[in-house]
Amino acid sequence: MESPHRADLFDPAALATLGHIEVVARWIVDGFLSGLHRSPRKGFSVEFADFRPYQPGDDLRYVDWKIAARADRWVVKQYEEETNLRATLVLDVSRSMDWKSAPALLSKRVYAEQLIAAVGLLLLRQRDAVGLIRFDDAVRTCVRPSARSTQWRRLITALADRAGGRASDLAAALSQAARLVTRQGMVVLVSDLLVDPEPVLANLRGLRAAGHDVLVFHIMDPAEREFGMTGEAQYTDPESSLAVPAAAADVRAAYGATVAEVVTEWRDALSAMGASHELVITDQPYTVPLRRAFDARQRRP
């Protein structure tokens, strides 16, 4: 049974009001890990690298009982192979990501930042090297991947940068990511994908060809999924200034069908190249995207 206190199951908007992104990300990851029935870490190597404090879920076979008996604290041994994964988190901070359909919801960008922080912390706790790229019409922030204990602080600092908010140049961001991740690793893209698909898919195809795992979190506001608008207006894209006059009630059905088609097109195109696609709605708890990221990590050796 799921614990009622697991932060990863909370309403994202309610959770965001409880603390800073750093604190909230820790709650989310702690809650997520406590829900697992076994240790996330497998394939420990014989080549010892370091000790770290025991955490719930760690396999008891790797507890150093001598230290436990001598110092009365539990530590587990870590090995060099665990730090092989180099993950690059790519976050879209264009203007479209700043939008939300209702005051009670999180904007797509805030939700994505929270998700990036949680995924980053999850990977760092597994001794993976994690980097970050933030982009809009250009790359705004670039944090090289690292597994150091200070990396988490660097990621949080980068996420706190409010710069950005223009149009998306996702292709350029992905090119930058490819340059950052020289070894085979994992690229996690968080974006609303309101871009032309072909250049993006071409870059993603290049990443896959280089042996990287690609996981795409497709962020959507609930109103973008169902066209939960009302009245008759000129509906305007804040990035491209594209204005479409419509009566919400009249086009709702057609819009819903179109969005379903778009999502399917993205999913099919990404599947064809071996990448994962996950549609994330900003009123959903974080546990679903975290599970997808965790599963993707587990598939790595």
Add this chain to the structure above:
Amino acid sequence: MSFLAPLYLLVGAAAAIPLLLHLLRRNIATRVDFPAARYLQRAEQEHSRSLRIRNLLLMLLRVLLVLALAVAAARPFVSGFGVGHGPTAVAVVLDNSLSTTAVNGGAPVFAKLRDAARNLVLASAPGDRLWLVTADGRVRGGSREAVAAELDRITPSEDAGDLPLALRRAAAAVQGSALPARSVAVATDAQRSAWASAVKVDVPTALFVPGGDPPHNRAVLSAEADPGRWTPRGSIVARIDAGDSVGFRVLIGARTLARGAVARGEPVQLRVTPPERGWQALRVELEPDDFAADDARFAAVWVGAPPGVVVDPSAGPFVSTALTTLVSDGRATAGTDVRIGSADAVSSLPALITPPADAVRLGAANRELARLGIPWRFGQLEGGSGVARGSHLDGITTSSRYRLVRSGQAGADTLATVSGEPWVVAGPGYVLVASRLDPVATTLPVRAAFVPWIADMVGLRLGAPSGDAGAAIAARPAGSIHLPEGADALENIAGTRRSAAGATNAPEERGVWFILRGPRRIGAVVVNAPADESALARLSADALGARIGGDRASASQSASAWIRDTYASGTRRPAITPLLILALLLLSAEALAVRTTRSAAA
């Protein structure tokens, strides 16, 4: 098509709102940020055809909805369409004459007529105007509820009424209305005699005549005392209408005088010498039948000793001979109760007075009239020929008469005239004739009417106790009457009394009503229904329709058809209900179109 509230048609301009919204939606000023606008654009491009059709359909439904509501608010009336009927001025003529009390098919005809009239009134709409006219010509107007309540209060009349008058008043009532549709609805038993004098009215007329033949009727057509005063011997003469021989009974007061049977067509004549004295009520009745109103008829008679009469030689030999006849018949005796003579010879009243034989005595005669308190004088002698009128003296000619000049204010009756001038006048205790009762002056003494006339004057006018009315007053129910001076009350044989002070109409209840002055009976009012009401023969509905309405009349034996015919004159019917139903359907279609779209989206 016409409208009761045409200004509401302006609301129809609101139909332009959905039209303009549809046409101008590309110019919507409101801008809303929506990052996924590219999906919206793609949706419109991919579904443009279905969206356009759907938008056009919704626009059309909304325009029609607004138009339907606007037209409905204007309260339209159209021909051959709609529910109910247009505002109609309806006057209901309800035949409540005596003949409608005849029982037909187990119920009085009146009950059928009133039920049908009530249903007709209740079928009226709020915009209608209603009047109710009864057989007596009385018109009542008001709301549907008021007229329905008035209907419940109406009872059959004891009289024949005047249905042609009622019809004319009904037509006048609806013609005075400003409503576009007018109709007169007549519920009647179509009695032939009641509608004999009817004329066409220029208003659509709907007739309701209940089916079935009138009942076989036995009726007492007349009952009279002969003479009007019994001394104390007299006769009762009655005419009875029956299909076969029929039993009858004659009563004086509450006592049965005689019973018998009379063959068809034979009159009843019964000679009696009753022991009663004073004014008495007579009643001739038959066995009851389905029309009870004419099964009995009434008369009144004064019973007493014959008057004593003395004839002065100045009256002439013809008067003496007539009196001898009356005495021998027991209708007069030799005495001094009544005097007959010329004006200069009679010395006291009561008296039958003629002019003096010699013109030189004219002054003395006028002085004697003045002394006796008679408000008349003999004037100039007229020698020309003249013809008398009135008091059973029609056709009597005169060749010599004095002009009668009124000289006082006392009340007097003119019993007969010649050339428009008084010839025989009467007052308290006197009858004054302007010609000598001699064949040289008038043909009266040599006519058959002379002796009965002398008998009436002596017996009824002069021989009655002082202050008596003399003869019974015949009247129709509630008909106009002229009561003698000093009458206090009217009383029937059951003891029911009514005040007679200022009364100008007879009681409506049929029977004998004695005129009272203090405790004494001084006369009687005899109230009988008109004999015509006993003739129950009917016109056919179509024949009556042709008589009173011509081509604009419809006739029916069905109450529902009658009601339909009445309101059919309002051919323009209100279309508000169908329009509201149409608006509801349009609204449902619009909601369905929107909901279908949303369901598809879900």
